[in-house]
Each structure stands twice: as structure tokens, then as C-alpha cells.
């Protein structure tokens with residue numbers, strides 16, 4: 001194979017489908033998303049995929065690249081195309097819509113199930129809460145807050161493959177950032193939502209999510225934190 | 241292997257599962273043999289001399305490694321989940337691995 005061409009096999013279709021192969025010119029500093037975009041613009045306009053920001057902010061471009069979930073806009077071809085070959089699949093553990101597009105509804109609904117939205121009890125007339133950036137709980141919260149919702153962790157997690165109702169690393173990580181947010185008042189209601197086998201207790205600490213998170217977050221650490229809070233609450237008799 | 245499972249913490253998980261299953265399977269055998277010692281000491285002695293072959297010693301070494309791996313792996317998980325997260329947690333896989341191999345070696349050298 002020539003050095004200046006990449007051989008790209010892309011999953012075409014939904015749950016049923018097949019790989020289609022394209023040859024794409026190799027460019028310097030080319031990302032996997034650049035390759036997909038080239039194919040759609042120059043070779044095959046029927047190819048479906050998602051992206052928005054192209055700079056690692058929006059979390060919409062994740063795909064399975066040579067077997068691993070990655071954000072494609074910030075993945076350089078030179079880093080992943082072994083022997084000039086790229087194989088692109090949609091993310092695992094989410095229903096396939098078409099080509100590289102998956103249905104992320106369940107993934108995001110689980111954030112809601114994990115009580116992933118902030119609820120405060122102050123009004124605009126109250127004074128602002130003063131929380132020092134050095135506050136230990138604030139630091140824990142800040143460590144997990146940069147999630148872009150790309151789903152790479154979710155697509156990698158084995159527990160979701162075994163138990164489709166498992167909330168998953170991203171939703172649980174989100175819940176943990178809120179558990180440590182002093183202004184939030186959801187408290188035990190959230191802990192009850194994330195305890196149990198579909199929540200933090202389902203996690204086997206294999207850390208596939210940590211391996212694959214493009215933002216280098218630590219969902220396993222967050223889930224371990226939820227496990228500790230759950231056990232504390234059970235010991236205090238607040239949760240049963 | 242370019243596989244999403246090829247990282248130390250996953251291997252630690254597999255080792256914990258396998259050693260757990262092996263130990264669970266071994267436990268009834270262990271209790272049965274101990275029971276023999278009470279019920280029928282000549283059968284027990286026969287069993288012990290049978291188990292003195294090199295192959296059996298080799299298998300027992302494997303068992304010791306599994307036992308030690310399950311123990312240290314379990315401590316690793318407890319530390320992981322009950323202590324505040326530490327960045328050295330990845331080294332715990334290596335530590336648990338090392339301790340298990342040492343335990344196996346000590347047993348094997350003593351046995352031979």
C-alpha cells in the first residue's frame with residue numbers, strides 16, 4: 001500500500017450493515033474526523049456521522065477507531081492508523097442509527113436518572129455562596145466537571161454490556177460532582193438514585209472508562225466515592 | 241493486542257475472577273480431604289503420598305499463587321474503593337502481582 005493513502009473501512013448501515021472501504025490521501029496533522037469529512041465531501045455524500053466543534057469541546061464526534069472509543073476530532077491519524085489502516089465503527093452499547101451515528105438518548109436519560117442536574121435552594125435575592133477553590137469538596141467536584149458527554153467511557157464499560165440498565169461511568173461521574181457541590185440540595189434523593197446494582201454498586205472497578213476518557217477524567221474514582229457515601233448513609237440508617 | 245481490555249486493571253479483574261472461581265472449586269476438595277483425616281486415616285495417608293508428586297506440587301504452587309493473588313487483589317479493591325483515590329493505585333496491581341509470585345516461589349522452593 002502506498003504511503004500517502006490511508007485505507008479506511010467504515011461501518012455502513014444500522015444494526016445490519018457492512019464495511020465499505022475508501023482510500024483517503026494522507027495529510028500532515030490529519031485527524032480521524034478530517035478523514036471522515038473528506039470521505040463525505042469528496043467520495044460518498046451518503047455517509048452519516050456527527051461532529052460540531054472540531055476542537056474537543058462538544059463531545060459529539062466519538063466513534064470506535066480501530067476497536068477503541070475515541071474523540072475523532074482530536075485523534076491524529078498518525079497515532080492510530082497502524083499500517084495505514086483505519087477501521088471506523090459507531091460507538092458500542094448504543095443503538096446504531098446509521099453509519100457512524102448512534103442513538104444517545106438512553107445515555108443522556110441516564111444522566112437524568114442519576115439526578116445529574118443541579119438543584120439549589122437560593123433565589124436571586126440571596127447572597128452568592130462563597131466556596132474557596134481550595135475547599136476539598138470543591139476540588140473533588142472540579143476534578144470531574146470537565147466531562148464533554150462524548151460517551152467513550154460508556155461505550156467501553158463492560159458492565160453496561162452485561163446489564164443495559166447500569167447508569168454508566170459518565171452519569172455516575174456527574175452525580176459525584178454534584179454530591180460534592182455544597183450548594184446542591186438533592187442529597188439523599190440522589191444517593192438513593194445512584195446506589196444499587198444499576199448504580200455505583202454495579203461497577204467492577206475495571207477502569208476501562210478511565211483508560212478511554214479523552215478528558216483524562218476518573219469515573220472509577222468518582223464511582224468509588226459514591227460507593228463510600230452509599231455505605232456511610234446505610235450505616236447511618238439514612239438509606240436502606 | 242489492540243483491544244479495549246488490554247490494561248493492567250482489566251487483567252487484575254480477570255485474575256480476581258479466575259482465582260476466585262478456582263479457589264471456590266478447590267474448597268470442597270480441601271474440606272473433603274481434611275474430613276478423610278478424621279474418618280479414614282489410611283485413605284488420608286494415601287492421598288498425601290499421592291499428592292507428593294512433582295505435578296501435584298506444581299499445581300499446589302498454582303493454588304498458592306491464586307490464593308495470594310485473590311488476597312492481595314481483594315485488598316487492592318478494598319483500598320481502591322474505601323480509601324480516597326490515590327494516583328499510585330495503578331502500582332497496586334503490580335504490587336499484588338509481585339507478592340503473589342513471591343508467595344508461589346517460596347512455596348515451590350519449600351516443597352521441592
Ligand code: SF4
Nearest residue numbers: 157203204206207209
Ligand atoms: S470502572 Fe466501572 S464504570 Fe468504569 S468501565 Fe469499569 S465497570 Fe464501567
Ligand code: SF4
Nearest residue numbers: 147148150151153213
Ligand atoms: S467521562 Fe470522559 S469519556 Fe465519559 S463522557 Fe465524559 S468526557 Fe467522555
Ligand code: FES
Nearest residue numbers: 054058059061073
Ligand atoms: S467535534 Fe466536538 S468534541 Fe470532537
